[in-house]
Amino acid sequence: MRPSSLRAVLAAFGLLLAMPASLAQQPIKVGIVTFLSGPAAGPFGIPARNAAELTAELLNAGTVPAPYTQKGFGGTPIELVIFDEAGGPQTQVAEYRNLVPRVDIVIGYISSGDCLAIAPVAEEQNKLTILFDCGTPRIFEDASYKYVFRTGPTGTMDNVSVALYLVKRTPNVKSIAGINQNYAWGQDSWADFENAMQTLKPGIEVKTSQMPKLFAGQFSAEITTLLGSGAEVIHSSMWGGDLEGLVVQGAPRGLFEKHKVVLSAGEPAINRLGTRIPDGTILGARGPFGPFAPDTDLARWLKTAYQGRYHIPPNYASFKMTQAILGVKAAYEKAKSSGNEAPDQDKIIAALENLTFEGPGGPVKMALGKGHQATMDAAVGTTKVENGQLKIVDIERYSADKVNPPDGVKSEAWIKSGLKK
Amino acid sequence: MKAAAVAIASLVALTALALLSPQWLVFMAMLMLAKGVVVLGLLVLMRTGLVSFGQGLYFGIGAYAAALLSHGLHVADAAVMLLAGAAAAALIAALLGLLLAGYRDIFFAMLSLAFSMILYGLLVKSAALGSTDGFNLHARTFFGVALAPGVERRVFLIAGAVFAVVVALLVHRLFRGHWGRLATGVRDNELRVSYLGASPYRAVYVNYLIAGAMAGLGGALAALAVGHVDPETTYWTTSGEFVFIAILGGTQSILAPFVAATIFEALRTVASQYAPNLWQMSLGLAMLAIIMFLPAGLWTLAERRRRSA
Numbered sequence: 001m002r003p004s005s006l007r008a009v010l011a012a013f014g015l016l017l018a019m020p021a022s023l024a025q026q027p028i029k030v031g032i033v034t035f036l037s038g039p040a041a042g043p044f045g046i047p048a049r050n051a052a053e054l055t056a057e058l059l060n061a062g063t064v065p066a067p068y069t070q071k072g073f074g075g076t077p078i079e080l081v082i083f084d085e086a087g088g089p090q091t092q093v094a095e096y097r098n099l100v101p102r103v104d105i106v107i108g109y110i111s112s113g114d115c116l117a118i119a120p121v122a123e124e125q126n127k128l129t130i131l132f133d134c135g136t137p138r139i140f141e142d143a144s145y146k147y148v149f150r151t152g153p154t155g156t157m158d159n160v161s162v163a164l165y166l167v168k169r170t171p172n173v174k175s176i177a178g179i180n181q182n183y184a185w186g187q188d189s190w191a192d193f194e195n196a197m198q199t200l201k202p203g204i205e206v207k208t209s210q211m212p213k214l215f216a217g218q219f220s221a222e223i224t225t226l227l228g229s230g231a232e233v234i235h236s237s238m239w240g241g242d243l244e245g246l247v248v249q250g251a252p253r254g255l256f257e258k259h260k261v262v263l264s265a266g267e268p269a270i271n272r273l274g275t276r277i278p279d280g281t282i283l284g285a286r287g288p289f290g291p292f293a294p295d296t297d298l299a300r301w302l303k304t305a306y307q308g309r310y311h312i313p314p315n316y317a318s319f320k321m322t323q324a325i326l327g328v329k330a331a332y333e334k335a336k337s338s339g340n341e342a343p344d345q346d347k348i349i350a351a352l353e354n355l356t357f358e359g360p361g362g363p364v365k366m367a368l369g370k371g372h373q374a375t376m377d378a379a380v381g382t383t384k385v386e387n388g389q390l391k392i393v394d395i396e397r398y399s400a401d402k403v404n405p406p407d408g409v410k411s412e413a414w415i416k417s418g419l420k421k
Numbered sequence: 422m423k424a425a426a427v428a429i430a431s432l433v434a435l436t437a438l439a440l441l442s443p444q445w446l447v448f449m450a451m452l453m454l455a456k457g458v459v460v461l462g463l464l465v466l467m468r469t470g471l472v473s474f475g476q477g478l479y480f481g482i483g484a485y486a487a488a489l490l491s492h493g494l495h496v497a498d499a500a501v502m503l504l505a506g507a508a509a510a511a512l513i514a515a516l517l518g519l520l521l522a523g524y525r526d527i528f529f530a531m532l533s534l535a536f537s538m539i540l541y542g543l544l545v546k547s548a549a550l551g552s553t554d555g556f557n558l559h560a561r562t563f564f565g566v567a568l569a570p571g572v573e574r575r576v577f578l579i580a581g582a583v584f585a586v587v588v589a590l591l592v593h594r595l596f597r598g599h600w601g602r603l604a605t606g607v608r609d610n611e612l613r614v615s616y617l618g619a620s621p622y623r624a625v626y627v628n629y630l631i632a633g634a635m636a637g638l639g640g641a642l643a644a645l646a647v648g649h650v651d652p653e654t655t656y657w658t659t660s661g662e663f664v665f666i667a668i669l670g671g672t673q674s675i676l677a678p679f680v681a682a683t684i685f686e687a688l689r690t691v692a693s694q695y696a697p698n699l700w701q702m703s704l705g706l707a708m709l710a711i712i713m714f715l716p717a718g719l720w721t722l723a724e725r726r727r728r729s730a
Contacts, residue, residue, distance in 0.1 A: 036698050084697045088653035089555065090643065091689070094452060097445040098690050113554040117649035120557055124570075125444070136554055143557075183545055184552035191548075214545075214553075 027079040028072065030056070030328075031099045033092070033108025034321070036084040039215055043240045043268040044110050044133065044317040049082060050310050051302075051318035052107070055325045056080050058305060064326075065297040067358060073329050074336040074343075085110060089117035100127045104345075107324045110317070112136035112184060119148045128345050132324035133317060135286070136188065137411040140369025149352055149372045151327040151364060152320045153287050156411040157403035158264045159189055159237070160419065161378035162284050163196035164403070165396050166233060166262060169282075169382075173197075175205040177231035177259075179222055179246065181238055182211040189237030189264060195415045207231035217245045223255055234259045236266075243269050251278050267291070268315040270383075274390050281383045283392060288361040289316035291392045292379035298326075302360040323359035327366075327374075330357035365400060368407050375400040424593050427676070428586045435582035439575045447574050449690075451646035453682045454581045455639040460666045460678035461592055462635030465628050467672050468601065470608030471525065475533030476663045478540050479510040479633040481655030483640025485544070486510070488558040488650040499560040499577055503584060503641045510637020514630045522626040525611075537655050544652035555651025558644060574646070581642045588635060589675050595631070596675070604628055636663075665704075669711055671718020681719060 032052045035045025056078050058064050062071040072078050081103050083095055092114045099106060106122070107130040109115045115134035122129035122145070129148050131139070135155030139148070166173060176197055180186030190209055197204050207229040210222040223246075226234055234255070238246055243266060250256060256278035263269070267285035270277060277283075285292045290313065293299040302322055306314040314322075331352035335343035343351070353371035357364050367375045377400050381392035401421055405414035414420075438450055459480055466473055483506030490496040490505055517536055524532055545553055561568060563576050595601050606614045607621045614621050644650050653659060662685075670681025688707060692700035715721050 037701060082697050084693055084700060086701070088656075088659075089649050089651050090452075090647050090653065093647045093649065094449065094686070095690065095693055097448050098694070101443070101445065113651045113653070116551075116554055116557065117647065117651070120559075120648050138551075138554070184548075184554040187548050187552055 027077045028105070028332075029079050029081055029103040030325070031081045031083065031103035031106040031108065032321075033083045033085050033096070033099070033106065035086055035110055036082070038086045039240050040110055041086075043315070045085065047268070047315050048110070048133065048317040048321040051306065051314060051321040052080060052082070052325065054305055054309060055302075055322045059325070059329065065301050068298075068326055068329060070333060073332040076342065078325075083108070085114060089113050093117050093121055096121055097125070100125045104128075105130065105328060107132055107321070107328070109134050112138075115139055115150075119143070119145055122147050126345075128328075128349060130324050130328060133320050135185065140373045141410045144370055145372060146349065149327075149366065149374075150369075151324040151359075151366075151374045153374055153376045153378075153400075153404070154368075154411065155185070155188060155286070156192060156405065156415070157375075157378045157398075157400075158284050158286050159192035159235075160196050160403045160415060161380050161398050162235070162262050162264050162282060163193055163200055164398060165282060165380040166197075166260070167200045168396065169394075170232070170260065173201060173204065173232055173260075175207050175231045176233045176235060177207040177209065177226055177229045178235045179210040179212065179219065179226060179238070180236060181214045181216075181242055183214045186211065186214070186237055190235065192411070192415060193235045193237075193262075193264065195412070196419065199415060199418055205231075212242075215240075215242060217241055219246055219249055223250050223253055226250075227253065227255060227258060232260060233262060235262045235264065237264045239265050239268065244273060247273055247277055251276065256281060268317065270390055271312055271315060275385045275388065277383050277390060279384050282380060283383055284378075284380050285316045287316065287320070287376050288379045288397070289319035290314065292381065292395060293319065293360060294362045296358075296360075296362070298358060298360045299362075319359070319361050323361060323364060326359055327352065327355070327357050327364060331355055367400070368404065370407070375404045378403045424590060424675075428590050431589075432582055432586050435586075436579050439578040439582070444574065447578050448646055449686055451574065451578050451581055452643060453679065453686055454578075454585045455643035455646060456663065456666060456682040456685070457639075457679035458585050458588055458642065459636045459639035459663050460670070460682060461589060461675065462632035462639070463663055463667045464672050464675075464678060465592060465595070465604075465635070466632040467667065468596070468604035468608065469625050469628050471529050471625065471629075472664065473533040473632065474530045474657065474660050474664065475535070475537035476632065476636045477655045477657065477660035478533070478537035479514060479636030480640035480643070480659060480663075481537070481540055481544070481650075481652070482510045482513055483507065483637030483642075484644035484650045484654045485550075485640075486637070487641035487644045488556065491558040491560065492556055497559055497561040498563065498565065499573075499580060499645055500564045502558075502560055502645060503580070503638060506641025506644070507634045507638040510640065511630060511634035514633025514637075518626045518629040518633070522622050522629060534657055534660065537660055538657060541652050541655045541657075544655065551651070553652055555649055555653075557649050559648065560645055577642075577645050581645075584638060584642070585679070588638065589679075592631075593675050600624065600627065665708060668708070669719060671715075671720035673717065673720050673724065677718060677720040684719065 034048045035041040060077045110133045112134040131150040137154040180190045262282040264284045266283045335347040335351040378398040381395040384393045486509035487502035487506045611621045670677035692703035
């Protein structure tokens with residue numbers, strides 16, 4: 001190598017070395033990773049980022065209702081470092097490794113693929129990492145972690161709760177069909193729903209399972225098949241543009257009149273679709289979030305503050321982000337109460353394990369995955385347009401232990417073996 | 422013997438890096454090596470005048486081959502994983518090459534893209550492999566020697582460096598030798614090459630095979646670094662990234678892909694750190710600037726300095 005090119009290479013490495021110079025330790029630095037670009041940004045990523053910024057600001061101002069009235073985390077202000085989650089797990093692992101030296105805590109990840117890839121790296125890096133939204137139960141069912149927590153419930157209860165709701169409302173249901181996006185989320189959601197229905201109504205007939213490509217946007221052929229299937233119930237876990245496409249293309253063709261349609265993760269779409277969602281659609285919000293949130297000071301605070309700033313109600317992604325930040329705050333302050341000094345990471349981890357804290361969606365219990373995975377009550381409702389406004393009526397609530405497996409039991413096996421406590 | 426000196430210098434530099442630098446830099450260096458090897462393979466193919474928009478196919482095959490060894494067969498040896506990644510990719514390239522070597526230009530590019538997207542589709546549909554979520558892999562030994570946690574990535578980086586340097590030297594020899602010259606002949610005038618009694622089909626086939634095997638090696642190396650595989654490795658954006666790096670570096674030098682991969686990784690990191698909302702656009706603008714001002718890649722800067730010196 002010529003000296004000049006060697007120098008160029010060394011300069012490049014030097015540049016890399018100089019980059020993550022750790023900054024002063026004054027505020028507590030929280031890395032926030034959420035989709036800022038791509039299809040998941042609109043329905044989840046941006047609402048979550050907005051909630052993070054709002055929550056951090058109001059926590060620092062000390063205007064969050066009890067039990068979070070103390071400023072920042074235990075009196076120390078918090079500062080957010082926001083990153084884009086786009087680019088796939090490989091990119092995210094690279095960015096996570098760069099983020100770790102610069103922050104004290106990482107909160108993030110919407111995609112289950114990213115969560116699965118990040119969890120072992122967090123463990124290797126010994127960095128407290130809170131997964132706030134991703135759904136796959138595999139994270140704590142296939143491995144156990146010390147440094148990784150998830151403050152949002154898993155995807156298991158979404159589909160178990162809609163199945164319970166369906167069986168209660170229409171006890172004589174005899175056939176189901178599905179339309180789900182062909183990727184891990186859609187496949188898992190459908191499998192959970194199908195298995196739960198088989199458990200609750202043994203011998204129920206599955207007419208068809210349509211699996212269009214992710215972000216296909218056009219579902220004419222699938223809607224035709226569903227309309228001809230004769231199924232009483234149609235299940236879909238779609239989100240984002242695909243969900244809007246299904247509603248906009250399916251409603252005029254009578255899909256929602258002819259069948260009972262279940263949208264297990266439909267809540268984020270109501271702010272955009274509004275009254276275009278036909279009456280009688282069964283809707284889930286992946287937990288007691290958004291319109292399903294219990295009427296508490298904390299829920300009212302988030303709804304008012306968020307609506308006031310962003311002129312749109314907070315959806316479940318916003319709720320879950322705020323919940324994650326409040327969960328860390330609860331653990332931090334619990335760890336701090338034993339002494340006056342700032343607690344170290346191990347103390348925060350010990351405090352967060354098996355913790356029960358109050359989120360904007362109600363109580364959160366870190367009950368699964370050896371105290372690292374949250375469970376919450378589930379809520380399901382039905383849409384109804386009243387006076388030109390979309391309302392959620394007939395809301396049913398299910399206690400957390402009824403829609404989540406006991407600790408140490410895998411979700412799939414639990415659903416198949418009868419949903420026993 | 423200049424090549425050997427450069428090889429030894431790179432190896433020493435990378436070994437020092439592996440032993441001394443912080444973990445995150447070790448990881449970056451591994452990704453840079455992995456991508457560099459894939460792009461060097463792309464350069465071999467470009468010698469014949471062909472651009473593949475589907476190197477993600479072999480990158481993905483390499484990654485999944487390594488991961489499946491750990492996941493399905495409980496083989497946790499990094500060296501076996503790397504070799505298996507390259508071998509699996511070479512095997513598929515040997516089959517698909519029979520078809521693809523008959524095509525040129527846009528037809529070759531589109532067909533290679535199509536094959537990578539077929540694998541992507543298959544992986545997304547296979548729930549047993551975790552669909553889009555993918556799955557984790559763990560390597561705990563190297564040539565049978567057990568590694569202590571914490572040092573394993575440093576050892577993998579040294580191993581990756583050895584593999585990359587050996588491959589780079591082989592490519593260097595290839596370019597200098599009979600095959601390399603034949604490849605440029607095919608690019609410039611295929612008809613004339615056949616009149617001279619050589620087979621353009623065979624030249625393209627062999628280069629395709631080499632590029633495939635190298636992409637497989639790169640994929641396995643990346644999988645070891647990341648510790649997780651998912652179908653994104655075979656997606657067209659991954660393939661596009663390799664072409665991006667190739668254009669960024671230029672095709673004149675064996676070192677260019679590695680330097681370009683480093684710059685690319687650094688650029689992306691800096692962009693997502695300082696412009697989290699605009700990092701894709703920053704990369705796009707960098708690409709545009711390269712095409713407009715340095716159409717032969719960043720390596721022209723080094724060449725210019727050399728000539729003026």
